[in-house]
Amino acid sequence: MKQYWKVGEIAGLTGLTIRTLRYYDQIGLFSPSDQTDSGHRLYTESDISRLHQILSLKELGLALEEIKSLLARNHCSPVEIVSLQIERLKERIQTQQRLLAELEHVSALMHLKEPLTVDDFTKVLVMMKKSHDKYFFERQMTVEQNLDRLGDFLAGRPDEP
Template identity: 60%
Template sequence: MKKNWKVGELARLTGLTVRTLRFYDQIGLFSPSGQTESGHRLYDAADLSRLHQILSLKELGLSLEEIQAALTEGKMTPLEIVELQMERIKERIKLQQKRLEQLAYVSKQMQGEAPLTVKDFTDLLQAMKRELEKPVIERRTSWGRHLDALGHFLAADNGRSKSEEEKNDE
C-alpha cells in the first residue's frame, strides 16, 4: 500500500514548516504529487526523495534558484547528491579530527605543566578562525552569485527596454 502524507504530516516528519513546504510549492521547487478531494496537498515517497535532494543541496550551500536549476536540468543525480554530502561530511570530520588532536596536545601539555608555545596557541586560534570564517565566506559567495544574477537580469531587462524605446521612436 502506498503511503501519502498531507502537508502538516510531512512538515512534522521532516522538521520543516508548513510555510516552507508551501513556499517551495509556490516557486515550483517542490510540488505535491497529488491532492485530496478537498484540495489538500498529498506527498508520496517519490516526493520525499525529491525533498531530500533539495535539502541536501541546500545544506551544500546552493541557493534555491541553483537547486531548482540543478534538479530540473538534470545536472545532478540523486546518487551524485548523496556522494557530495558524504564528501562534505568527510571533510568536516577530517577538520574536526585535526582540531581534536590539537586540543588533546594542548591538554596533555597543560597536564604535564609544560609551557605552551606561542605556536601552540596560534595553531589553535587559526583552526578556530577557519571554522568561524567558513560560513561567512560561503554567505559572501552566495551573495556574489545573487548580485551577478541580478546584474544579468537588469542588463537583459535594460536591453529589452532600449529595443522597446527604439520601436516606439519609429
C-alpha cells in the same frame, strides 16, 4: 497501494515548517504529486526523495533558485547528491579532527602544568580559523562558485580539502 503523506506529516518527518513546504510549492520547487478532493496536499515517496535532494543541495550552500534550476535540468541524481554530501562532510570532519588534536595537545600540556608556547596557541588559533572560515565560506559562496563546484564533482573532479 500508493502511500501518501499530508503536508503536516511531511513537516513532522523533516522538521520543516508547513509554511516552508507551502512556500516551496508556491515557487515551484517542491510540489505535491496529488491532492485530496478538498485540496489538501498529498506527497509520495518520490516527493520525499526530491525533498531530500532539495535539502541536501541547500545544505551545500545553493540558493533555492539554483536548486530549482539544477533539478529542472536533471543534472544530478539522488546518488550523486548523497555522494557530494558525503565528500563535504568528510572535509568538515577532517578539519574538526585536526582542531580536536591540537586542543587535546594543549589540554594535555595544561594538565601536566607544562608551559605553553606561542607555537602551541598559534596552531590552535590557525585550526580554529580554518574551521570557522571553511564553515562560513561554504555558506557565503556565490552562485557561480556553487554551480562550478557541483559541476566539477559530477564530472568526477572533486576539489581538494
